Amino acid sequence: MRIGMFMPTMNQNWVFSNTSPVSMPEWFLAEQAALKAEHYNFDFLLSAVKFRGFDGDTSPWNYSLDSLSVMAGLAVSTKRIKLFGSIATLLTPPVLAAKQAATISDMSGGRFGLNIVTGWEKPEYTQMGLWPGDQHFQTRYDHADEYVRVMRELWAKGQSDFRGTYFQMEDCRLGPTPTAPIELVCAGQSDRGMQFCAEVGDYQFVVGKPDVESLAVQNVRLQAQADKAGRTVGSFPLFQIVLRESVAEAEDVVQDWRENMDFPAVTNLMGIAQEDLTENEESTKNLMLGSDAFMISFPLVLGDAKTVAEKLRSFGEVPGTAGVMLSFQDYLSDVDRFGREVMPLLAGS
Template sequence: MKLGLALPTMQNGWVISHTSPKFSPDWSLIKHAALTAEAYDFDFLLSTVQLVGFAGPTKHFHETADSFAIMAGLAAVTERLMLYGSIATLTTPPPLAAKQAQTISDISGGRFGLNIVSGLEKGMYSQMGIWPGDHHFSTRYDHATEYATIVRELWETGRSDFTGQYFQMDGCHLGPTPKHPIEIVCAGQSDRGTQFCAEFGDYQLAIGKLDPDEMRQWNDRLQKATAAAGRRCGMHALYTIVLRDTDAEAEEAIEDWRSNQDYETVAGLAGREYGDGDDAATKNIYYNSDTFMLSFPTIAGSAETVAEKLRALGAVEGVSGILMTFQDYRTDVERFGKEVVPLLRS
């Protein structure tokens, strides 16, 4: 089971609360988290792409780091970790994405992989005037299929004359071609998104399940699609880790964030206006949901509890890795490395 870290590339991270740790995604923090992960036997890093923040007082995601620039920097200062950088298909032409990926792969000695983001958040693109229209919600994986096809052709042959509905290449050139294979990962989890992963991905980035039996069923869908495509594709399952001295202390921390969540941001994230209607009802709805933690499945407790749960999930056939988010990247990654990794590796 590979261990992965979702880097702190977006302001204030993955818990939308007034009392959760706050940070700016500056290079020093990101570099510290990455080098700590490498020192404690993590296997891979992921940097996301986010181009617009959430409205609300905690200003979540208002500041973000560029995914490819971060991975180019980390390629030069890390030695072992696999680096997955994210590209939004609506913002970057496929030949440029192929060139950037080849360059970072070269810097890292073949440790770079490309996360293809098909573009579901309309506001992220409409702010720049590049949203193609709401039809993209239903056609985004057709668009991504052409995108990935061109990228693969350029990596493999250095040339593409692909002509499709969305892209037309005319003797498009890439040189040099990659010295090492470049993996593709993708986070599509709908039936169409899973098909895209099965056809092009080396790994699917998927929201995990807390019950191993549910995880097994969840992964089985991917494996069936992959078998139909005649390929192999693993699943890197995403979880939020809340590590404390005891299980009770971990639950207390989550309850504190829940009680002090930024309801304005959480309601907006869920498509509901806050401050215009029955605010008490809105608070009741979201107090009893996990939207304030972006609905990521949470593994909380002592080191022994966290290790036991991760070990059970990692034992599910087809689960190739665990991708983790933390709250305070200045301390949490090191604590996980010291207390949990030895239990997992033993």
């Protein structure tokens, strides 16, 4: 089972609360968190792409680092760990994304992959005058499919004459081409989103309830789509880690965050999510409008080291799970503690 980590490249990280640990995104924090993860034998890192936050009392995600710039820096700072940067398909032309990815892949010795972000948070794009219209909620995966096809043509051949609905290439060139495969991660939870990932991705982020039965259902959905495409795609379920001396202590910490959540920010987040509640996007509602929306509705894995390790191991044993993707709150201390106390218990999983 591979162990991955969401990078701390946005303020407030993954808990929108007035009592959760606070940090501002900066290169020192990102680099130190990455080096700690590599030291403790994590397998991969992923940084998000974000251009607008949610205001409120704590202004979560109003401050963020550029995903690809961070990963380019980490390509030099790290030696072994896999690096996934995120690209917003509405903001970066596929030819530029292909060149950036090829460059960082070269810098890292072939350790780079891309997370494809199709764009559902409308205010991120209206602020720049780049929102293509609300039909994008229904067509975003068609757009992303063409986007990936252009990139892969360029990576494979260094040239593209792709002609589609959204992109038209005319003897488009890329050189040098990457010498190692650039793997792709996707995050769509709807049937169409999973179809997209099954057809073009290597891994799929999965968000759901923190139990093996729910993960098994999600993995079956993904594999059914992958079978249709004649491909194999592994899932990366996402979890919020709260590691303490006991389950009771960890639950008390989370309850304090919950009771002191940044309600205005969560309300803004929920309002944006509702924009995308189409007939085919019920998963967005489940993801963003749950009782723990202040934690981005990431399922919790909490407790002492043994409890956390056993829970993660059980997820790794679900057929179709390629690894787990973890988020923390106080990255400088939490990653150290997880690395010292939990990683040895997961050795060999």
